[in-house]
Amino acid sequence: MNRLGIMMLEPDLFHSFYTGMAEAGENHNIEVVLFSPLQIHPHTEWVQGYRYSNEIGSWEKDIFTIPEFIYDRTFYQDDFASKQAKAIAQWLKNRDDLCFLGYGLPNKWTIYQHLKKQDKVSPYLPETTLIESIPESIARIKKDKLVIIKPYDGAHGNAVYEIEADQKEMTIRTTKKLEMIEKKMDDDTLARWLEGVTRKKSFIMQRRLENTDDQNRPFDLRILLQKSEHEKWIVTCKGFRAGNQNSLLTNLSAGAAAIPYEEWKKNQKQYNWKYIESELSEILSTLPVILEEEFAPLFEIGLDIVIGKDSSVWILDMNSKPGHKMLQLLTHEEIKQIYSLPLRYCKALQRKMPAAGGEST
Ligand SMILES: Nc1ncnc2c1ncn2[C@@H]1O[C@H](COP(=O)(O)OP(=O)(O)OP(=O)(O)O)[C@@H](O)[C@H]1O
Ligand SMILES: [Mg+2]
Structure with missing residues (x-):
C-alpha cells in the first residue's frame, strides 16, 4: 500500500479537509499520514507524525519512514522554524524517490516576470x-x-x-x-x-483595480482548479468573495463572505457576463498549462480573478497551496469528491513512478 503524507508546518489534527482525505484513503488503498518537515530525524529519516485511525476516527501519534507521496500544505512565515522547514521541503523535493503532488509556484514577482512574456495570458495581468x-x-x-x-x-x-x-x-x-x-x-x-x-x-x-460592487465592497472571483485522476485540470469550486464595505481585502481570513457564483452573477446585471465568461474560459484553458510549463508540475491552483467595472477581467493572484475555505459553497457530496481527488491523483502518479511499483514512462 502506498502512503500519501500531508505535510504541514504544524500538523492540524482537526481540519476536516485532512481527516476527510484520510478517511477516503481506505477506499483508494492509500494510507494517509500527517507530518511536519521539522519532525524528520536528519540521520535516521524517521518521521514523528500522525497516522489516521479509522476505528477511533482521529489522528494518532506514530513513527514512520518518509511517505513516498507528499501533499505539501506548508505555509511559511518569516521565523527561524519556517526557514528550516523550507530548506527541508526543498531537500525532499529534490529527491527522486519521493513524489510531490505539486511542486509549488515561486513568488508573485517571479510569476509575473515569466507570465508577462506569454501572449495568451499577459493581457490579463495588471502591470x-x-x-x-x-x-x-x-x-x-x-x-x-x-x-x-x-x-x-x-x-x-x-x-x-x-x-x-x-x-x-x-x-x-x-x-x-x-x-x-x-x-x-x-x-x-x-x-x-x-x-x-x-x-x-x-x-x-x-x-488599484476597480474591484468594488455598487455597495463599495471589494470583490473577486475565486476559482479552485484541481487535477483529475486523468491528469486533466478541472474547476472543482468557484465563487465570489466580497469584502467589507469601503475596505480593501477579499481574503476570507480578512472577514470577506463567500457567495455562490450564480447568485452573485444574478445580482450583478450591470456586467457583460457573456464577455466575462468567454475571457474566463480562455484563461482556464491556457493558464494552468503555461504555469506548469514555466515552473513545475502542480496539483491544484487557486485563482483570484478581478472583474473591473467595465467588465475587464484580471488575473490578480495564483496560489499553488490555495485555501480550501470556499468549499463551504459546495454540498456535502461534492466536498467528499474533493477529499478523494488528491488520492486519485496520487494513483495516477503512482502508475508513472517506478520506485512506487509503477511503470516508467
Ligand atoms: N491591484 C489590486 N487592486 C485591487 N485590490 C487588490 C490589488 N492587489 C491586491 N488587492 C486586494 O488585496 C487582496 C490580497 O492580495 P493578493 O491576493 O495579491 O495577495 P495575498 O492574498 O496577500 O497573497 P496570497 O493569496 O498569496 O496569500 C486581494 O484579494 C484584493 O482584495
Ligand atoms: Mg490572494
Whole structure:
C-alpha cells in the first residue's frame, strides 16, 4: 500500500479537509499520514507524525519512514522554524524517490516576470513593478493616482496597502484587525515609510483595480482548479468573495463572505457576463498549462480573478497551496469528491513512478 503524507508546518489534527482525505484513503488503498518537515530525524529519516485511525476516527501519534507521496500544505512565515522547514521541503523535493503532488509556484514577482512574456495570458495581468527605487515608486504613485503595494511573497492579505496621491498629499490605507485605517502624509514622509517597509520585505506595486460592487465592497472571483485522476485540470469550486464595505481585502481570513457564483452573477446585471465568461474560459484553458510549463508540475491552483467595472477581467493572484475555505459553497457530496481527488491523483502518479511499483514512462 502506498502512503500519501500531508505535510504541514504544524500538523492540524482537526481540519476536516485532512481527516476527510484520510478517511477516503481506505477506499483508494492509500494510507494517509500527517507530518511536519521539522519532525524528520536528519540521520535516521524517521518521521514523528500522525497516522489516521479509522476505528477511533482521529489522528494518532506514530513513527514512520518518509511517505513516498507528499501533499505539501506548508505555509511559511518569516521565523527561524519556517526557514528550516523550507530548506527541508526543498531537500525532499529534490529527491527522486519521493513524489510531490505539486511542486509549488515561486513568488508573485517571479510569476509575473515569466507570465508577462506569454501572449495568451499577459493581457490579463495588471502591470506590476518591483519596488526598488523609492523616487521611481513615488513617481509611479503620482502618475497612477491610486495604487496597491503588497509583499511579493504575500500571505492572506497581510501588509496590503492602498496609496492615493492627490494634489496636496498622499494617503495610505490598510487593514488592521479587520478595521480600515488611514494616514495622510507628504512625499518625504511617504518616502521614509516606503523605505522602512521595503527594508524588511520585497514589495510589488500595481494600480488599484476597480474591484468594488455598487455597495463599495471589494470583490473577486475565486476559482479552485484541481487535477483529475486523468491528469486533466478541472474547476472543482468557484465563487465570489466580497469584502467589507469601503475596505480593501477579499481574503476570507480578512472577514470577506463567500457567495455562490450564480447568485452573485444574478445580482450583478450591470456586467457583460457573456464577455466575462468567454475571457474566463480562455484563461482556464491556457493558464494552468503555461504555469506548469514555466515552473513545475502542480496539483491544484487557486485563482483570484478581478472583474473591473467595465467588465475587464484580471488575473490578480495564483496560489499553488490555495485555501480550501470556499468549499463551504459546495454540498456535502461534492466536498467528499474533493477529499478523494488528491488520492486519485496520487494513483495516477503512482502508475508513472517506478520506485512506487509503477511503470516508467
Ligand atoms: N491591484 C489590486 N487592486 C485591487 N485590490 C487588490 C490589488 N492587489 C491586491 N488587492 C486586494 O488585496 C487582496 C490580497 O492580495 P493578493 O491576493 O495579491 O495577495 P495575498 O492574498 O496577500 O497573497 P496570497 O493569496 O498569496 O496569500 C486581494 O484579494 C484584493 O482584495
Ligand atoms: Mg490572494
